Amino acid sequence: MCGRYAASRGAEDLAGIFEIEKWEPEETLEPDYNVAPTKEVHVVLDRPLKDAEDKRPVRQLRKLKWGLVPSWAKSPEGGARMINARAETVHEKPSYRRAFAVRRCIVPADGYYEWVTGTQERELEVEGKRKRPRKQPYFVIPADGSVFAMAGLYEFWRDRTLPDDHPLAWWATCSVITTEAERTPLAVAPAEGPRSLADIHPRMPLLLTPDRWDAWLDPARTDVDDLRALLAPPPAGLMRAYPVSTAVSNVRNNGPELLKELPAPEEGTLF
Numbered sequence: 092m093c094g095r096y097a098a099s100r101g102a103e104d105l106a107g108i109f110e111i112e113k114w115e116p117e118e119t120l121e122p123d124y125n126v127a128p129t130k131e132v133h134v135v136l137d138r139p140l141k142d143a144e145d146k147r148p149v150r151q152l153r154k155l156k157w158g159l160v161p162s163w164a165k166s167p168e169g170g171a172r173m174i175n176a177r178a179e180t181v182h183e184k185p186s187y188r189r190a191f192a193v194r195r196c197i198v199p200a201d202g203y204y205e206w207v208t209g210t211q212e213r214e215l216e217v218e219g220k221r222k223r224p225r226k227q228p229y230f231v232i233p234a235d236g237s238v239f240a241m242a243g244l245y246e247f248w249r250d251r252t253l254p255d256d257h258p259l260a261w262w263a264t265c266s267v268i269t270t271e272a273e274r275t276p277l278a279v280a281p282a283e284g285p286r287s288l289a290d291i292h293p294r295m296p297l298l299l300t301p302d303r304w305d306a307w308l309d310p311a312r313t314d315v316d317d318l319r320a321l322l323a324p325p326p327a328g329l330m331r332a333y334p335v336s337t338a339v340s341n342v343r344n345n346g347p348e349l350l351k352e353l354p355a356p357e358e359g360t361l362f
Contacts, residue, residue: 202232279331
C-alpha cells in the first residue's frame with residue numbers, strides 16, 4: 092500500500108522534471124517529509140485550461156487533496172479511506188473506473204514509507220504479550236535518486252450545500268495506484284533486514300518510468316486494455332530501502348531528519 096510518503100521537491104524542480112506548462116504560484120506547496128492521507132499534495136496532469144479557447148490538454152502542476160472522492164459520492168467523508176486503488180481492479184471498481192479512463196495523474200514523491208514488524212516483535216505478538224507490536228519504518232526510493240513518479244487518479248466532487256461561487260464548492264482529490272510488491276532483490280538493501288520490497292509489505296505504489304509518463308497522462312487514451320498495459324510493474328532492481336527513525340510514525344513530525352538512514356533498525360524492531 093501507500094499510506095505515507097515524502098515530497099520535498101519544489102514546484103520549479105517538478106516543472107523541469109515533468110515539462111510542466113502551467114502552474115500557479117499560489118498552489119505551490121512547502122516540502123513535506125511526512126505526507127499523510129487528506130493532506131494537500133502536488134500532482135501532474137494533462138488537462139485543457141479552464142475557460143481557454145484552445146482545448147488541447149496542457150500539462151499542469153496542481154494541488155489536490157489525497158483521498159479520492161468520487162463525483163457521485165453523497166459526501167466527502169469516505170475520501171480518507173480511498174488513498175489507494177489496486178492496479179488489478181482499478182478499471183472495474185465503481186469508485187475508480189471513470190477516473191481511470193479519463194482522469195489520470197502522476198503523484199511525485201521522493202519515496203514512500205512502509206512499516207515492518209520485526210521478528211522479535213512478531214514472536215511477542217503471537218504469544219499475546221504485546222497487543223501493539225513496535226514496527227520499524229523503512230524509506231523506499233529509486234536507487235538512482237530520481238523522482239518517484241507514482242501512478243494516480245484524480246476526481247472532482249461538487250459540494251451541493253454551497254453556492255457555485257464558493258471557494259470550497261468543488262473538491263479536487265486524488266488516489267495512488269498500488270501493485271504487488273517486487274520479490275526480486277533490492278538494488279541496494281540494508282545491512283540488516285528485508286532483501287526485497289515484498290519482505291517489507293505485499294503492496295507498493297506503482298512507479299511509472301519516464302517512458303510511460305506521456306501515455307499515462309494523455310486524456311485521449313481511453314481504451315481500457317490499452318491503459319491496463321501501462322499498469323505493468325516497473326523493471327526490477329530500480330529500488331533501494333533503508334531503515335529510518337520511528338519518529339515518522341507520528342504524522343506531527345515533519346522534517347528532513349525523517350529521511351536520515353539508520354545504520355541498523357532501531358532496538359526492539361530487528362527484522
